[in-house]
Structures are given as structure tokens and as C-alpha cells.
Amino acid sequence: MSTAIGRQVRDHGPWALVGALGAAALAIVASQRDETINALWVVVAAICVYVIAYRYYSKFIADKVMRLDPKRQTPAVRHNDGLDYVPTNRSVLFGHHFAAIAGAGPLVGPVLAAQMGYLPGMLWILAGVVLAGAVQDFMVLFVSMRRDGRSLGELIRAELGTVPGIIALFGTFLIMVILLAVLALIVVKALAESPWGTFTVMSTIPIAMLMGVYARYIRPGRIGEVSVLGFVLLMLAIIGGGSVAASPVWGPAFTFTGPQLCWMLIGYGFVASILPVWLLLAPRDYLSTFLKIGTIVGLALGIAVVAPHMQMPAVTKFVDGTGPVWAGSLFPFLFITIACGAVSGFHALISSGTTPKLIANETDARFIGYGGMLMESFVAIMALVSACVIDPGVYFTMNSPAALLGTTPETAAAAVTKLGFSTTPEVITQTAADVGERTIISRAGGAPTLAVGMAHIISSAIGGKAMMAFWYHFAILFEALFILTAVDAGTRACRFMVQDLVALAVPSFKNTTSWGPSIVATAIAVGAWGYFLYQGVTDPLGGINTLWPLFGISNQMLAAVALTLCTVVIFKMKRERYAFVTIIPTAWLCLCTLTAGWQKLFSADPKIGFLAHADRYATAAAEGKILAPAKNADQMAQIILNDRIDAVLAALFIGLVVAIAGFGIAACLKAWRADRWTALETDPRLAPAE
Amino acid sequence: MAMLQPQSLRSRLQTLSKCVCDGARLMVGQGDYAAYAAHIRQTHPDQAPMTELEFFRNRENARFGVGNTSGFRCC
Numbered sequence: 001m002s003t004a005i006g007r008q009v010r011d012h013g014p015w016a017l018v019g020a021l022g023a024a025a026l027a028i029v030a031s032q033r034d035e036t037i038n039a040l041w042v043v044v045a046a047i048c049v050y051v052i053a054y055r056y057y058s059k060f061i062a063d064k065v066m067r068l069d070p071k072r073q074t075p076a077v078r079h080n081d082g083l084d085y086v087p088t089n090r091s092v093l094f095g096h097h098f099a100a101i102a103g104a105g106p107l108v109g110p111v112l113a114a115q116m117g118y119l120p121g122m123l124w125i126l127a128g129v130v131l132a133g134a135v136q137d138f139m140v141l142f143v144s145m146r147r148d149g150r151s152l153g154e155l156i157r158a159e160l161g162t163v164p165g166i167i168a169l170f171g172t173f174l175i176m177v178i179l180l181a182v183l184a185l186i187v188v189k190a191l192a193e194s195p196w197g198t199f200t201v202m203s204t205i206p207i208a209m210l211m212g213v214y215a216r217y218i219r220p221g222r223i224g225e226v227s228v229l230g231f232v233l234l235m236l237a238i239i240g241g242g243s244v245a246a247s248p249v250w251g252p253a254f255t256f257t258g259p260q261l262c263w264m265l266i267g268y269g270f271v272a273s274i275l276p277v278w279l280l281l282a283p284r285d286y287l288s289t290f291l292k293i294g295t296i297v298g299l300a301l302g303i304a305v306v307a308p309h310m311q312m313p314a315v316t317k318f319v320d321g322t323g324p325v326w327a328g329s330l331f332p333f334l335f336i337t338i339a340c341g342a343v344s345g346f347h348a349l350i351s352s353g354t355t356p357k358l359i360a361n362e363t364d365a366r367f368i369g370y371g372g373m374l375m376e377s378f379v380a381i382m383a384l385v386s387a388c389v390i391d392p393g394v395y396f397t398m399n400s401p402a403a404l405l406g407t408t409p410e411t412a413a414a415a416v417t418k419l420g421f422s423t424t425p426e427v428i429t430q431t432a433a434d435v436g437e438r439t440i441i442s443r444a445g446g447a448p449t450l451a452v453g454m455a456h457i458i459s460s461a462i463g464g465k466a467m468m469a470f471w472y473h474f475a476i477l478f479e480a481l482f483i484l485t486a487v488d489a490g491t492r493a494c495r496f497m498v499q500d501l502v503a504l505a506v507p508s509f510k511n512t513t514s515w516g517p518s519i520v521a522t523a524i525a526v527g528a529w530g531y532f533l534y535q536g537v538t539d540p541l542g543g544i545n546t547l548w549p550l551f552g553i554s555n556q557m558l559a560a561v562a563l564t565l566c567t568v569v570i571f572k573m574k575r576e577r578y579a580f581v582t583i584i585p586t587a588w589l590c591l592c593t594l595t596a597g598w599q600k601l602f603s604a605d606p607k608i609g610f611l612a613h614a615d616r617y618a619t620a621a622a623e624g625k626i627l628a629p630a631k632n633a634d635q636m637a638q639i640i641l642n643d644r645i646d647a648v649l650a651a652l653f654i655g656l657v658v659a660i661a662g663f664g665i666a667a668c669l670k671a672w673r674a675d676r677w678t679a680l681e682t683d684p685r686l687a688p689a690e
Numbered sequence: 691m692a693m694l695q696p697q698s699l700r701s702r703l704q705t706l707s708k709c710v711c712d713g714a715r716l717m718v719g720q721g722d723y724a725a726y727a728a729h730i731r732q733t734h735p736d737q738a739p740m741t742e743l744e745f746f747r748n749r750e751n752a753r754f755g756v757g758n759t760s761g762f763r764c765c
Binding site: 099277 | 709711713716721733746750753754
């Protein structure tokens with residue numbers, strides 16, 4: 001008896017201590033009202049939550065729901081070809097998987113969510129990842145791993161049927177278009193009127209090409225060497241950018257407006273996605289991947305060393321939906337705004353991509369799937385910290401639309417002070433000077449705010465105020481670099497999807513080696529995201545206001561679709577008593593996205609509802625009036641058309657999720673009534689395929 | 691025992707650095723060439739494995755090349 005108790009204490013005692021520490025940290029974070037708290041409490045609370053969730057909840061899922069079997073052959077063992085299917089060390093594979101899922105999403109969403117204070121965003125990031133995001137990544141990885149590493153689209157087709165499969169393929173295409181537009185918009189917002197940023201980001205193109213030639217002809221395959229070379233050149237470009245911006249000749253030459261940058265990006269997207277991969281895409285991928293991992297590690301160390309205080313209140317008055325950064329109340333829009341970092345549908349594409357083909361042992365899936373997503377969530381927590389350690393006055397100056405702030409430091413300071421966050425024109429001018437920019441007013445999109453926060457943290461550790469401008473542009477470059485890689489790779493992916501979809505009607509269109517279909521499909525892909533990008537760049541409310549919620553809705557809907565698939569698989573395995581594991585997050589995501597989608601469509605508030613906004617402009621146009629920012633009747637018509645297209649898109653997303661949920665429920669009921677296992681796993685007894 | 695310890699430390703460091711290098715290469719889609727070559731020699735003794743350079747280009751194309759979307763990154 002006493003030995004049993006002793007074992008219990010030994011097994012669970014340390015975890016109970018971690019739990020107690022986490023609870024204490026959360027209590028401190030949540031109860032502090034009058035004075036600022038140290039950001040380390042946020043970090044400690046998050047890490048304790050992750051540890052406990054990993055030790056207990058992911059183990060429960062692995063043992064009870066999935067029944068992972070260490071003796072069962074994985075696709076990597078069964079189909080081992082040394083190329084696509086290779087049993088891989090789990091730590092190495094963790095790095096691969098994390099690098100593939102981490103991107104701009106977890107960095108931008110929490111920054112935007114900070115307008116409600118850090119507490120709502122932090123709680124959703126933690127609850128969301130433990131109960132929804134990590135569960136989705138882990139479950140999809142499991143489902144794909146048991147089916148020879150097949151893709152999400154194929155899995156939905158096999159387990160739910162052909163029609164849901166085609167709906168999901170079409171939905172994925174739409175989601176990808178919105179994603180690329182919003183990512184490109186973040187870059188445009190960060191580089192507009194910024195010669196320093198524009199110069200450094202543009203110089204990545206020749207640097208990448210030089211690396212490409214080096215790795216192809218001079219020292220083939222030497223990734224380490226070529227990455228170091230590229231990194232040194234990048235740092236020189238950041239330093240040189242300061243001189244370029246200060247030069248009376250080159251400064252203006254690298255200063256572009258939003259619409260100019262928009263057209264340049266569209267042109268770039270088109271050309272980059274048909275160039276040979278070794279010339280531009282692959283070398284820039286090395287730079288962006290290693291820089292991303294390095295910067296994330298650096299930021300974590302920076303927060304640990306500097307231990308900054310959170311300047312933003314725990315909860316601001318904007319939880320009621322009156323905030324200037326994005327419109328809409330806490331429910332459902334906070335859960336839409338923080339998409340990645342809590343739960344991201346895109347991870348379902350990665351978890352059913354290369355990762356399941358590389359797993360050496362089934363039990364590794366827990367560490368890679370669940371653990372990888374916890375790591376991504378930690379990146380989101382760090383982004384939230386970075387946004388909240390800067391002066392709230394500066395935060396709202398950077399993220400509120402120009403329509404509210406005007407364009408001078410005086411008008412902006414007055415407007416932000418009126419919002420309840422006192423600031424002065426001197427603070428605004430000084431912050432801009434510190435980071436080497438002309439202005440910080442209305443630099444929406446998340447990236448510039450995050451860069452100011454990161455520069456604040458890292459410069460406190462290295463270099464002091466003198467290095468702040470360098471770190472700011474380093475952070476901008478880091479984000480722009482992997483966004484450009486995503487735009488390039490994403491345009492390619494979209495192009496292949498277009499070719500697949502058109503080939504349903506015209507089979508010859510699928511020929512990816514002939515120039516005609518390739519160029520047409522690329523043009524369709526670029527045109528689709530370019531349209532939304534242009535719309536966002538010219539939007540008076542800053543574009544992020546319109547596009548980010550659409551992106552959030554689409555991303556969460558993809559997650560709901562993936563979790564529906566997982567629920568169906570649990571029912572088909574006759575383990576429906578554990579189906580709550582996926583039903584709870586699916587139901588929550590459906591509730592959030594359908595409510596948000598509905599409000600985006602039908603809300604009477606023109607700030608939220610697309611149709612209400614269109615009506616307001618249509619009524620004015622009928623009376624012959626011109627509403628700002630439109631300058632003439634053509635622009636009025638354009639705004640009305642944009643609103644209606646956005647409304648159609650929101651309606652399509654709603655239809656998509658309702659359809660998949662319907663098919664999912666039907667499939668669950670059928671599986672529930674069946675008297676035996678009906679899931680379509682690969683037979684574990686199958687001999688190797690060769 | 692005292693003789694063994696530095697050696698095991700060194701071998702551990704070697705394992706760690708191989709792990710980090712392999713991890714970094716796999717992050718950009720480049721798998722382990724030695725493992726590939728060993729696998730081909732063992733299972734297909736009649737075939738010559740690709741050279742290291744051919745392997746590199748094969749993996750580059752598999753990540754981003756025509757018809758492939760696996761290099762697509764997340765948001």
C-alpha cells in the first residue's frame with residue numbers, strides 16, 4: 001500500500017509542483033490591476049501549462065484515443081526509399097516539422113489582439129493550443145500516418161466521400177488566396193514610405209540569386225557555407241540600408257507608396273514562381289528558415305534576460321468591440337484574430353504532408369505533433385509579450401487607421417490620448433527616430449509593431465538605444481523574408497491547384513511541363529491574391545481591418561474541417577466515447593467562425609458588416625455623394641464591388657464549413673450504427689511494398 | 691571509467707552536432723545522403739545510388755519543383 005502511494009508521489013509529484021507554479025503564475029498575471037507585471041510571469045505560466053498539457057492530455061490522447069503502437073510499422077519503415085519515406089530521428093524531425101508550421105501567423109495575430117489587453121489573448125492562446133490546436137496537429141498526423149502519409153484532401157475523400165473532398169480542395173484554394181493576400185499586405189504595410197526597409201528587403205533578391213548560383217555551380221550542395229555567406233550579406237544590407245535611407249539621392253529612390261509596392265509584389269510573385277527553384281526560391285528558403293529559427297531563439301533569450309514589464313493593461317476597454325485596430329467584440333472576433341498560435345487549419349496540410357512519411361516510430365507522433373504545436377504557441381506568447389512591452393500610446397499610434405489619427409504627430413497624439421492612452425507628439429517623433437523611420441503613424445499589419453517590440457527587447461540586451469534602428473530593420477527583414485518565401489512557394493502551390501481544378505474540365509491543362517497552362521495558371525493564382533492585396537492596400541481602414549478577419553475565419557474553418565475528419569475517424573474506430581477530444585474544439589471553432597462569418601455578412605454596423613458597408617456607399621452614390629476615401633464615382637463603385645466580393649467570400653466559407661460539418665455528422669452516425677470498425681487504415685500486417 | 695568519460699562526452703557532442711546539422715538540413719528539405727546511399731546499397735545491390743549532387747538536386751525539386759507543394763509554408 002505504502003509503496004503504491006510512494007509510486008504515485010514519484011510519478012505525479014514533480015508534475016503537481018509544475019502545476020502549482022503555473023497556477024500561481026496565472027494568478028499573478030490575472031490579478032494584477034494597478035501596476036505593471038513582469039513579462040516573465042506570462043512566460044512561466046505558459047510553459048507550465050504546456051508541460052502539464054503535454055504530460056497528461058497528450059498522453060491520454062496517445063494511449064486512449066489513438067492507441068499508438070510502438071511495434072506497428074510506420075509509412076517510413078514500410079516504404080523506406082531513402083528519399084520521401086525515411087525513418088528519421090525524432091528530434092531532427094521535430095525541427096523539420098516546427099520549421100514548416102511556424103510562420104507569420106503566430107507573430108501577427110497576437111499583436112493585433114493586444115488592443116484588448118494581454119490577458120484575453122494569452123488565455124485564448126493557452127486554452128486554444130491545449131484543447132484545439134495541438135490536438136488537431138497531433139490527430140491529423142496520426143490519421144495520415146496510419147494511411148501511408150496521405151494528404152488532407154485525399155483523407156477527406158477517402159473517409160468522408162468524393163463530394164466533401166472536392167469541396168475541401170476548392171475551399172483550400174480560396175483560403176490560400178486570402179492567406180497570400182494578407183501576407184503580402186503585411187509586407188506592403190511594413191515597407192511603404194520606408195526606404196531603409198525597402199532597400200534591405202529588395203537586396204535579398206540579388207543576395208538569394210548569388211547564393212543560388214554558388215550552391216549550383218561553385219560549391220554545389222554546401223548549404224551551411226552558402227547560408228553563412230548570405231547571412232553576412234544580409235547584415236551588410238541592413239547596415240547599408242541606413243545610409244541609403246539617409247542619402248538625398250537614394251533615399252527618395254527607394255521610397256514607395258503602398259500601391260506602388262503592391263504592383264511590384266504582384267510582378268515579383270509572377271516572375272518568382274516561374275523561375276527555376278534553385279535560383280531564387282531554394283536559397284531564400286535557407287535564409288528565411290535559419291533566420292526564423294535563430295530569431296525565435298534570440299527573442300526567447302532576450303525576454304529571459306531583459307525580463308521586461310508589460311506596459312499594456314491586462315484588459316482594455318476595447319473588449320466591447322469599439323477598438324481602433326480591428327472591429328468587433330471579444331466573442332467571436334478575438335478567437336478569429338489569434339488564428340495561428342492557438343489553432344491553425346494550415347497545420348493540417350503540413351501534418352498530412354512530409355512529416356508523416358518520416359516518422360520512425362508511431363509513438364514519436366506525440367512529441368512531434370502535439371509538442372511541435374506547443375512550441376508554435378510559445379512563439380505566439382512571445383509575440384504578445386513583444387507587443388505589450390511597448391508604450392500603449394505608441395501601440396495605438398502604430399495600429400490605428402489614418403482616418404482616425406490624421407497624418408501628423410500632433411493629430412495622432414491628440415487622437416490616441418482621446419482613446420484613453422496618453423501620448424505626446426514628442427514620443428511619437430522620438431520613437432520613429434529611434435527605429436530609423438520617418439513615421440510610425442498607422443503602420444498597421446502587426447509587423448512594424450512587433451519589430452518595435454523586438455527592437456525594444458533585444459536592444460536592451462545588446463547594443464542599447466544606438467542599435468535600436470538596426471534591430472528594428474532586422475526584425476522587419478526577418479518577417480519580410482519568410483513572407484516572401486511563402487508568397488513565392490504559395491503562388492506555386494496555388495498554380496498547381498488551379499491546374500488540378502481546371503483539369504477536371506480540360507484534362508490537358510494538367511501538363512505542368514508545358515508553358516501555356518503554366519503561365520495561365522500562374523496568372524490566375526497571382527491575379528486572385530493580387531486582387532485582394534490591391535483592395536487591402538487602397539482600403540481607407542488600412543486593409544488589415546478587412547482582410548485579417550477573413551483570413552482568420554478561413555484558417556479556423558480549415559481547422560474545423562480537419563477536426564471534423566478526425567472526429568469521423570474516431571467514430572469509425574468505434575472509440576466514440578473519446579470523441580469529445582475532437583468534438584469540443586470542432587464545435588467551438590464552428591461556433592466562432594459561423595458567428596463571425598454571419599456578422600461579417602449581415603451586421604448592421606458598416607465597420608463590421610460587408611453588406612452594410614456596401615449599402616452605405618451605394619446609398620451615397622445614388623444621391624450623387626462621394627464618401628471618403630473615394631475621390632470620384634468610379635472609386636465609389638470599386639468600394640461597393642469589393643465589399644460585395646468579400647461578402648460572397650464570407651458566404652462561401654460559411655457554406656463550406658456547414659457542408660463539411662453536415663457530411664461529417666452523417667459519416668459519424670453511419671459509423672456509430674455500424675457494428676464494427678470501418679476506418680480505412682493501412683493493414684499493419686502488410687509487408688513492405690517492394 | 692575516468693578514461694572513458696571524456697570520450698563518451700566527445701561522442702555525445704558528435705552525436706549532438708550531427709543531430710543539429712541533420713535537423714538544419716532537413717528543415718530546408720535535404721534528407722540524409724549517407725542513410726539514402728546505405729539504404730540503396732542494402733536493398734538494391736544491383737542499382738547504383740545517386741551521387742551526392744544528384745541527391746541534392748532531387749531533393750530540391752521534390753520540395754519546390756513542378757507539381758510539388760510540400761515546400762509550402764504555413765502562415
